[in-house]
Amino acid sequence: MKRFISSLFTILFLLLFFYVAYGSDINNYYQSNKKDNQKKVILNDKDEFKIYFFDVGEADCILIKNNSEYVLIDSGNNEDGLKLVKYFKDLGITKFKYVIGTHLHEDHIGGMDYIINNFDIDHYYMPDVSSDYLTFTEVIDALNNKNISWEVPKIDDTFIVGDAKFRIIWISKDEEDLNDTSIVVKLDFKNTSYLFTGDATKNVELRILDKDLKSDVLKVSHHGSSDASSAQFLKQVNPEYAVISVGKDNDYHHPHGITLNKLESIGTIVYRTDKQGTIILTSDGENIYIDTANTDTNGN
């Protein structure tokens, strides 16, 4: 019996020893191997910070929400317009504090006339560029009908929505490539940061390298084309996550393998609207949680 009790104590002692020595490390191992984006960020609706990168095919549409105020960057293609209006109304949106049409291409302002016709807009931003594209004249007519003035921000202008601070990193009116007139915006929300690039190419990237570009999340420029996302630029942004807004089986073969390889080489986790649908990001200002959803927002 004595022998049995002594063996029992030995076993208990060994178990205790292993728990103290390794148990907490095992816990830490699993904790540290959980990616940050797996931490669910729970906020009450009033303080909620959310970014939606909508599935609008080969186009861009990004909605930012904080403290029940909204910012819209681009509006998908023309055929996405009505679907986006429905989605936004279902979210309870009646007004956008800021709407940014990054540049005049149809895949960025195609749905904008529907947005202008259906919602109040405090500020409407676009580069100082005109064109005779039908999609552009539709936007101008809609703005005029609603008496909304078209504002042209300047580089380094800032504006605030809730606790989110926006800074204009780039805008231009005089570029060979219309993509390079794109309004590029950086958003800081507490300790997290986001960079929205429109379709700006390497020409612009090289000219903004002196800006504070470091961001946790990058909206990859020009649908992942190889004419953007230079190694120098990506190194400076050094994003933890990247979102590519891109159409399934698109004619441009976006995103380009070169861009995907570059993002992979710097350890960035990539989300794609063609594969994962709408990408929905939530943050409490420290942690970033990313979810995906099938939304009826792609008019193709």
Ligand SMILES: [Zn+2]
């Ligand atoms: Zn585009």
